[in-house]
Amino acid sequence: GQNIDQPTEMTATEGAIVQINCTYQTSGFNGLFWYQQHAGEAPTFLSYNVLDGLEEKGRFSSFLSRSKGYSYLLLKELQMKDSASYLCAVKDSNYQLIWGAGTKLIIKP
Amino acid sequence: GAVVSQHPSRVICKSGTSVKIECRSLDFQATTMFWYRQFPKKSLMLMATSNEGSKATYEQGVEKDKFLINHASLTLSTLTVTSAHPEDSSFYICSARDGDRENTIYFGEGSWLTVV
Numbered sequence: 394g395q396n397i398d399q400p401t402e403m404t405a406t407e408g409a410i411v412q413i414n415c416t417y418q419t420s421g422f423n424g425l426f427w428y429q430q431h432a433g434e435a436p437t438f439l440s441y442n443v444l445d446g447l448e449e450k451g452r453f454s455s456f457l458s459r460s461k462g463y464s465y466l467l468l469k470e471l472q473m474k475d476s477a478s479y480l481c482a483v484k485d486s487n488y489q490l491i492w493g494a495g496t497k498l499i500i501k502p
Numbered sequence: 503g504a505v506v507s508q509h510p511s512r513v514i515c516k517s518g519t520s521v522k523i524e525c526r527s528l529d530f531q532a533t534t535m536f537w538y539r540q541f542p543k544k545s546l547m548l549m550a551t552s553n554e555g556s557k558a559t560y561e562q563g564v565e566k567d568k569f570l571i572n573h574a575s576l577t578l579s580t581l582t583v584t585s586a587h588p589e590d591s592s593f594y595i596c597s598a599r600d601g602d603r604e605n606t607i608y609f610g611e612g613s614w615l616t617v618v
Contacts, residue, residue, distance in 0.1 A: 426606075426607065428609075433593075433614075434611070434612060435508070435595045435609040435610060435611050435612035436609050437609065438606060438608060438609070441606055480545070489551075492545050492548075494544075494545045495545055
């Protein structure tokens with residue numbers, strides 16, 4: 394079967410750095426997405442990785458290793474507004490999005 | 503970035519009535535749009551894939567006669583919840599695939615449906 398694993402919840406301190414991991418086993422791979430979702434709102438797009446390596450976009454970076462079926466989202470200089478759920482999704486061989494359950498990130502002052 | 507607009511953001515309807523939710527891609531053409539449902543504290547659940555000019559593809563367990571999807575143009579897909587029941591109350595989210603931006607999926611704002 395297809396599976397995406399992320400930690401259920403993480404806690405970090407304002408101003409610090411946090412890494413949210415995502416491992417996947419899917420039938421084929423055509424890219425990995427990270428989305429941010431605040432409670433009660435729709436997800437917003439953060440990043441897209443299709444090749445191995447690190448993609449940096451401001452305070453957020455996303456890393457992919459296809460051979461390991463592994464990705465992480467790195468958030469730097471954490472702000473209170475970064476408290477949200479972070480969703481990892483993989484596009485499989487049929488170009489269907491397979492979703493992780495999301496990681497709830499709690500930022501403390 | 504690309505914008506997807508969903509309307510209405512909140513709707514309350516009576517049991518037995520139908521309600522339509524619109525999803526529009528504002529600055530790109532979306533041959534494929536997706537409709538999701540999300541229960542509180544749960545992950546997104548794909549309901550159906552909507553392809554412009556053809557019938558939607560429904561996921562297993564989703565009633566196609568209850569959740570009518572119409573993708574009449576490259577920028578508009580609609581979801582109609584027919585004969586709504588209180589258990590249909592949920593957060594419905596649409597998304598659209600932008601073929602010009604590496605097939606990135608962009609989401610609408612979501613629609614809260616409450617059936618009373």
